[in-house]
Amino acid sequence: GRSVHQIQSGQVIVDLVSVVKELVENSLDAGATSIEVRFKNQGLDSIEVQDNGKGIAPEDFETIALKHYTSKLSSYEDLTSLDTFGFRGEALSSLCALSNFHIITARAEDGAVGKRLDFEVSGQLRGTSVSAAQRGTTVSVENLFAGLPVRRKELEKNIKREYGKALNNLYAYACISVGVRISVSNQMPKAKKTALFATQANPTTKENIMNVFGSKTLLSLVQLDLELQMAPSSTRSFMASATEPSMEVHVHGHISKPIFGQGRQAPDRQMFFVNSRPCSLPQVAKVFNEVYKSFNLSQTPFIFANLVMDTNAYDVNVSPDKRSILLHDQAALLENLKASLTGLFDTSEY
Numbered sequence: 521g522r523s524v525h526q527i528q529s530g531q532v533i534v535d536l537v538s539v540v541k542e543l544v545e546n547s548l549d550a551g552a553t554s555i556e557v558r559f560k561n562q563g564l565d566s567i568e569v570q571d572n573g574k575g576i577a578p579e580d581f582e583t584i585a586l587k588h589y590t591s592k593l594s595s596y597e598d599l600t601s602l603d604t605f606g607f608r609g610e611a612l613s614s615l616c617a618l619s620n621f622h623i624i625t626a627r628a629e630d631g632a633v634g635k636r637l638d639f640e641v642s643g644q645l646r647g648t649s650v651s652a653a654q655r656g657t658t659v660s661v662e663n664l665f666a667g668l669p670v671r672r673k674e675l676e677k678n679i680k681r682e683y684g685k686a687l688n689n690l691y692a693y694a695c696i697s698v699g700v701r702i703s704v705s706n707q708m709p710k711a712k713k714t715a716l717f718a719t720q721a722n723p724t725t726k727e728n729i730m731n732v733f734g735s736k737t738l739l740s741l742v743q744l745d746l747e748l749q750m751a752p753s754s755t756r757s758f759m760a761s762a763t764e765p766s767m768e769v770h771v772h773g774h775i776s777k778p779i780f781g782q783g784r785q786a787p788d789r790q791m792f793f794v795n796s797r798p799c800s801l802p803q804v805a806k807v808f809n810e811v812y813k814s815f816n817l818s819q820t821p822f823i824f825a826n827l828v829m830d831t832n833a834y835d836v837n838v839s840p841d842k843r844s845i846l847l848h849d850q851a852a853l854l855e856n857l858k859a860s861l862t863g864l865f866d867t868s869e870y
């Protein structure tokens with residue numbers, strides 16, 4: 521019955537942010553170069569994510585929304601060299617239990633005939649029907665948490681904040697995803713659809729940032745290009761050994777200049793990534809903000825920082841939403857980052 525599945529599926533989909541995040545990640549995993557996110561009533565009525573990715577094969581229709589079904593992981597070893605966002609097969613199954621959910625998908629291989637897939641709350645395929653569609657996949661989530669009165673009430677009460685958080689999360693995906701057009705819109709009841717922002721399949725993150733936050737933002741940003749070199753030390757993680765090579769972390773991105781003219785204020789957005797995966801890195805953020813503060817007391821910086829490092833240097837598998845990342849050598853990284861950032865601000869000319 522419904523209740524059993526609702527209890528079991530409270531893991532990945534905990535709020536509006538996680539819905540949007542899981543769907544956009546699925547579209548990116550499907551190789552989409554264009555992703556359209558459509559909110560209705562800020563997500564209370566529906567969230568729809570349409571992509572032009574590879575689509576879903578007919579032989580997968582039956583299994584796609586079953587718990588733990590994933591097409592992205594072929595062996596346990598894959599977990600250490602993960603190059604897709606998904607690997608647990610929980611998002612779609614959760615959404616079946618937590619919303620009115622359907623998919624429309626079309627593949628070039630199938631003559632571009634669109635299929636609409638409807639599911640039981642258990643994730644079992646209820647039926648398919650022919651539907652007009654372009655190549656790719658559209659996932660529709662209506663009435664999120666409808667069967668769970670308490671959570672639905674909570675969502676309704678906090679929708680402004682939840683929606684704001686979802687948009688912030690979308691900024692991060694839109695800015696980091698080079699070569700992908702990501703557009704976001706919202707439609708309030710009895711109103712016209714409002715376009716919120718759109719990137720243009722740009723070759724650089726800089727252009728993405730310009731699309732999302734406006735071209736003025738760029739005037740007040742400096743390029744981040746730090747190479748952190750960490751010597752092996754006894755404080756290193758369990759992997760430490762005398763023969764271990766030093767670890768390198770590259771920090772690529774953009775940050776506001778600590779001093780700049782009036783009217784050039786960058787928005788105080790802060791986005792962090794590990795190997796291009798958006799994540800929350802509170803300790804890293806703290807270092808950035810502290811160093812910045814020692815140069816400019818009055819503003820919070822705009823930060824877009826992608827930490828590029830060996831996949832053995834961290835673990836994304838610590839929380840179901842994969843937003844928390846465990847950096848095995850955080851202390852050394854923070855220390856190096858602090859010195860390096862201070863150096864950057866000291867030498868940069870403004």
Ligand code: ADP
Nearest residue numbers: 546550575590591606607608609610611612657
């Ligand atoms: P995971 O992403 O961990 O594999 P999900 O529940 O998010 O689990 O998705 C289940 C499966 O559904 C995916 O492995 C993929 O095969 C398919 N799928 C989901 N979304 C899309 C999409 N937008 N395009 C193509 N296939 C998709």
Ligand code: MG
Nearest residue numbers: 542546606611
């Ligand atoms: Mg997924």
